[in-house]
Amino acid sequence: MAIRQRAIQAEDKQERRDAILDAAEQVLADAPERVASVAEVASRAGLAKGTVYLYFPGKEELLLAVHERWVDGFFHDLIALVESEPGVDFDAVFALARTHLIDPPLFMPLAARCFGLMAHSLAPASVLAFKQRMAARMERAGTGVERHFPAPGEAPGLEPGRGVAMLRRSYALTLGLWQMSAAVGGGAWCTMAGPQLPAAFAWHYPTELEAALRALWRGMIGSAASEVTPT
Known part of the structure; x- marks a missing residue:
């Protein structure tokens, strides 16, 4: 009976944690340009502020947890x-990346903010974990x-560790190109064009990103990723 009671308590705690993260996402959606306070999140979740602190030491850890939940969905x-589909x-x-990382309007701004928090605000132990x-x-x-991506003339596929390197570099490109587009005022979804901008910055972020990622993958695995023509 005691084991069952502990299981119920653990399940309740996870539900409460998820409710706090849901509330944090809602507050972020309302005001993505600023960092949500713990009090705002608690109010949106219908909880006391002290309850939120039982799950997250501060707003920085809360934001990182929201970011991690989105990344978890992608992975x-x-x-x-x-691991299950043949011929990936x-x-x-890239379709999964669009669904989880590129299309959601809050993901990239929060990801960029979390990297800043990890560098300057979060405890080293939290960052390491x-x-x-x-x-x-x-x-x-x-x-x-x-x-799924054998190099030409080799079997069974990429050398061990190359898949991790390819994913790591892909994420760096995804976030870096978004930051570059946002820095010149267009944001992730704007076609970067206009008389006030030089031609070098005239791009559409998802199209530019797809072309860059295809080039990266083609360079790392040979001919497995086909050419893309930017529009």
Whole structure:
């Protein structure tokens, strides 16, 4: 009976934690340009502020947890794809990236903010724990990716570790190009064009990103990723 009671308590705690994260996402959606306070999140969740602090030491850890939940969704689906589906290609992986990372309007701004928090505000132990969890997911996904993208003339696929490197570099490109587009005033979805901008910045972020990622993957695995023509 005691074991069952502990299980119920653990389930209740997870539900409460999820409710806090849901509330944080709602507050972020209302005002994505600023950092939500713990009091705002608690009010949206219908909880006392002290209850939120039982789950998250501060607003920085709360924001990082929201970011991690979104990243978890991507890796969950990517791992399921590469471990169960035959013949996975670049298009299938990029479609998942669009669903989880590129299309949601809050993901990139929050991801960029969290990298700043990890560098300046979060406790080193929290940052290390986050990176360890991310590394475990990336390593499993990278191992799966390696089986689907054999280099020309080689078997069974990419050398061990190349899948992780490809995913890591892909994420760096995804976030870096978004930051570059946002820095010149267009944001992730704007076609970067206009008389006030030089031609070098006239791009559409998703199209530019897809072309850059295809070039990266083609360079790392040969001919497995096909050419894309930007529009």
